[in-house]
Amino acid sequence: MKSKNTMFLVQAATIGAIYVVLTLLFAPLSYGEVQVRFSEALTILPYFTPAAIPGLFVGCILSNLLGGAIPVDIIFGSIATLIGAVFTYKLRGSSKWLAPLPPIVANTVIVPFVLYYGYGVNLPIPLMMLTVGAGEVISCGIFGMIVLTALSKVKGSVFGKASYSK
Structure with missing residues (x-):
């Protein structure tokens, strides 16, 4: 049991660290009303392991803190990633093509409100929903689907015995 808990913690920490590194490495694209946060490709990882859920959540919190985000963004932006991760995990028994949908929807709905009300970005929320x-x-x-396809080919060697789907 101790080994299983240790593996969970190591996976979560590794996923969180990679999320932070990718976000900060591509910082000019990771923040703002038009953003492509490459680290969000990792939000498909709950399809393979539940350890990705806290890893992504903490990774997003740290990325937003280190990126100079305001408190409302740190909270609600990270909650958007958490919601996406939880629902990706819940979809793991279905088609792999559904895995990226929860983070896409969660961030598309939540982040524009953070940009508008938190940062005062003076663009229409529907436009920011489109750009985000x-x-x-x-x-x-x-x-994310490239990552999912690559990891599906190595299956158990990366995340141990995990739930894989069609």
């Missing part, structure tokens, strides 16, 4: 959503489709829908 497009960035999420690129990050999660395209790059």
